[in-house]
Amino acid sequence: MKGMPLKIGNLTLRKPIFQGGMGIGISLSGLAGAVAAEGGAGTISAAQIGFLEEDFDENPLKANLRAMGKELKKARELARGGVVGFNIMVAMNHYGEYVKEAARLGADFIVSGAGLPADLPALVKAFPIKIAPIVSTEKSARVLLQYWAKKFNRIPDFLVIEGPKAGGHLGFTKEQLQEFGPDTYGQEVEKIIGQVRAYEARFEKKIPVVLGGGISGRDQAEQAFGLGADAIQAASRFVATEECDADPAYKEAYLNAREKDIVLVKSPVGMPGRAIHNAFLERVEGGERIAPKRCRGCLRKCNPAKIPYCITEALIHAAKGQVEEALLFCGADAYKIHKIETVKSVVEDLLAGRVQ
Ligand SMILES: Cc1cc2nc3c(=O)[nH]c(=O)nc-3n(C[C@H](O)[C@H](O)[C@H](O)COP(=O)(O)O)c2cc1C
Numbered sequence: 001m002k003g004m005p006l007k008i009g010n011l012t013l014r015k016p017i018f019q020g021g022m023g024i025g026i027s028l029s030g031l032a033g034a035v036a037a038e039g040g041a042g043t044i045s046a047a048q049i050g051f052l053e054e055d056f057d058e059n060p061l062k063a064n065l066r067a068m069g070k071e072l073k074k075a076r077e078l079a080r081g082g083v084v085g086f087n088i089m090v091a092m093n094h095y096g097e098y099v100k101e102a103a104r105l106g107a108d109f110i111v112s113g114a115g116l117p118a119d120l121p122a123l124v125k126a127f128p129i130k131i132a133p134i135v136s137t138e139k140s141a142r143v144l145l146q147y148w149a150k151k152f153n154r155i156p157d158f159l160v161i162e163g164p165k166a167g168g169h170l171g172f173t174k175e176q177l178q179e180f181g182p183d184t185y186g187q188e189v190e191k192i193i194g195q196v197r198a199y200e201a202r203f204e205k206k207i208p209v210v211l212g213g214g215i216s217g218r219d220q221a222e223q224a225f226g227l228g229a230d231a232i233q234a235a236s237r238f239v240a241t242e243e244c245d246a247d248p249a250y251k252e253a254y255l256n257a258r259e260k261d262i263v264l265v266k267s268p269v270g271m272p273g274r275a276i277h278n279a280f281l282e283r284v285e286g287g288e289r290i291a292p293k294r295c296r297g298c299l300r301k302c303n304p305a306k307i308p309y310c311i312t313e314a315l316i317h318a319a320k321g322q323v324e325e326a327l328l329f330c331g332a333d334a335y336k337i338h339k340i341e342t343v344k345s346v347v348e349d350l351l352a353g354r355v356q
Pocket residue numbers: 019020021022023024026045047087089112113114134162165166167168169212213214215216233234235236237328329330331332333
């Protein structure tokens with residue numbers, strides 16, 4: 001396979017593909033372990049990962065930290081020596097504790113978005129874990145690279161670019177989402193990669209660039225490599241797999257979604273998000289306030305008395321398959337998915353253009 005294996009320090013990927021982290025409870029050990037076993041990088045989402053633990057309601061932090069250990073162990077058992085890490089969002093309360101736990105557990109990497117992970121290098125200083133920010137614009141890449149270089153004299157071990165067609169929370173304003181088409185975003189990607197290559201030269205160290213968002217087939221994958229990416233990141237395609245940890249009803253919602261059902265929503269996290277339109281979103285759009293049943297303190301910035309709905313509750317409903325009471329995150333191209341596949345067939349399909 002062209003450009004393979006991909007080296008990230010002492011880590012080796014046999015295939016240039018990352019599975020994007022999907023919270024809550026969508027990318028756990030089952031999916032991450034299967035992707036890692038295929039030679040890609042499997043990502044466990046740490047977001048409210050302990051939602052099935054008995055003490056989650058009483059002590060979410062403790063439940064989440066315990067579940068991180070359990071899921072990493074299970075993923076390692078499935079991964080056949082492959083690469084497994086965590087996605088930990090900056091917007092999460094107790095971010096530092098989750099990061100330190102991932103490092104302590106010996107995960108291979110941490111990918112952090114939903115905010116700029118300014119202090120991530122300091123949090124993992126004593127550990128060999130690889131760290132990567134998620135950026136969406138040239139500006140966020142520049143700010144982050146400059147800050148890490150100046151404050152910590154270090155660069156990311158790799159960098160994830162998440163484009164406007166991604167699922168979940170998006171690192172763009174609503175205006176930027178309207179502005180960026182495939183061509184203009186391609187130019188933005190080239191500018192980000194230009195920034196990265198300048199830091200590589202300065203630090204004399206390779207920073208693999210991973211590009212995701214709307215990579216739904218081999219053509220999009222080849223476009224990403226054509227723009228200079230070292231690897232692709234896919235998430236939505238992996239939801240509709242046998243190995244994905246999501247409830248079957250969630251996977252079914254992907255298969256049934258039409259293009260017009262996929263909409264942008266304003267999330268209580270304060271960022272736009274992309275999801276499948278359903279009865280839940282209809283209630284929210286109608287101005288109904290769906291008051292949280294209980295606050296688990298998931299976000300650093302949230303006023304439970306004011307939010308239109310609780311992001312944790314809406315995403316836990318999704319993970320449990322209560323799809324009409326849920327926020328069903330998905331990428332812009334999720335409507336193109338028509339069948340449940342295996343992780344192996346998704347990886348083979350997306351990377352078909354890479355086989356020499
Ligand atoms: C269901 C779902 C949940 C997601 N949750 C997260 C998350 O918790 N943290 C994060 O950084 N990105 C999240 N994302 C973004 C993905 O990791 C990925 O970068 C993006 O969706 C890639 O685009 P694609 O879905 O078109 O392949 C999520 C995406 C989806 C579809």
